[in-house]
Amino acid sequence: MGGIILRIDHICDSVMKLYNDFPEERRFVGRYEFVNELIMVRDIDLIKKIAVKDFEHFLDHRFIFSSSESYFSRNLFSLRGGQEWKDMRSTLSPAFTSSKMRLMVPFMVEVGEQMMQSLHQSIKQSKDGSIDIECKDLTTRYANDVIASCAFGLKVDSHNDKNNTFYALGKETSSFNFRQMMTFFMLINAPALAKVQPMTYFVKALPSSFSIPQLLKLDFLSESSKEAFKKLVLGTMENRELKNIIRPDMIHLLMEAKKGK
Incomplete structure (x- = not known):
């Protein structure tokens, strides 16, 4: 686990290593993750029983x-x-349901066309009619705009507006930096400590630049990011209710679910 904390190894590589190191264990294999016991199920039939047939006995998820x-x-x-x-x-x-998910495909296509227009424009503006493309950045911005459209009902162009607010929020949420890594392991292995309220005198003794939420009452998102997402969702829902706007995206589906439809 030290390699993961130090960002030397990826957690997926750690899981794959656990799977491959014990080929003779056909059904399942276990290990300790600090003080927690962890079991990896290897057998496909056993997975089906846990996930489908005997599902009612395996409701609880990992308590993070x-x-x-x-x-x-x-x-x-x-x-x-x-x-x-x-x-x-x-x-x-x-x-x-699959039928409701299909209603969002046109939004994905629209974002894809927006991306292609941006690429064509960049090619036209280049001196030799060609450009270098960073595929990870391209697909990340496409995914960001798809989420903005399908989940929040927002029209965002992260290819032309590189540092738009929604992209910045998404980047903070999805980036798994060292602080978030330590938060993750703290929540898993010492959840009680992660929720401790700091003592007043201890807070006053720290420099003003020190962020207490990074040490205690841990969470992955900053207070400003949580407030921004909250305003975004509630503001969109309120606007749609006032103006009777219907758009078959996730906001609409959740509004319908709230109404019991």
């Missing part, structure tokens, strides 16, 4: 985002199971 204050704690992958999980699943499942 335990605090109700975390924006990541209220989704299906973080809830511990029980009635709250069942209620959340019954609310969200109708919003993710």
Whole structure:
């Protein structure tokens, strides 16, 4: 785990190594992740039983985002199971049917056409009629604009407006830097400590530039980012209700789910 914390190894490589190191263990293999026991299921039939046939016995997910204050704690992958999980699943499942997902394909196509127009424009403006493309940056900006359109109902052009607000928020959310890595391991292995409220005298003793949330009451998103996302979603929903706007994106599906439709 030290290699992952120091960003020498990728977590996917660690998981793959665990899988490949024990080929004789056909069904499952386990290890310790600091103080936590971890089991990797290798057998496809056993996976089917856990995920489908005996699903009701395996409701609980890994308890990472335990605090109700975390924006990541209220989704299906973080809830511990029980009635709250069942209620959340019954609310969200109708919003993710294949027919409703297909309604968002035109938004993805629109963003793709926007990307192509940006590339054509860049080629025209080049001296020799060609440009170098950083594929990771290109696809990241495309994905960002798709999420903005399909999830939030926003029209964003991250290819021409390189540093737009939504792209900056998305970059902060998706970047797994050292601070977030340490936050992740703290939430897994010492969740009680991660939620500790700092003592007043301790706070006053620290430099004004020191950010307490980075040490205690840990979360992946900064307060400013959480507030920005909150205003974005609630503002969009309020505007649509006032103007009776219907757009078949995730905001609309969740508004319908809220109404029980």
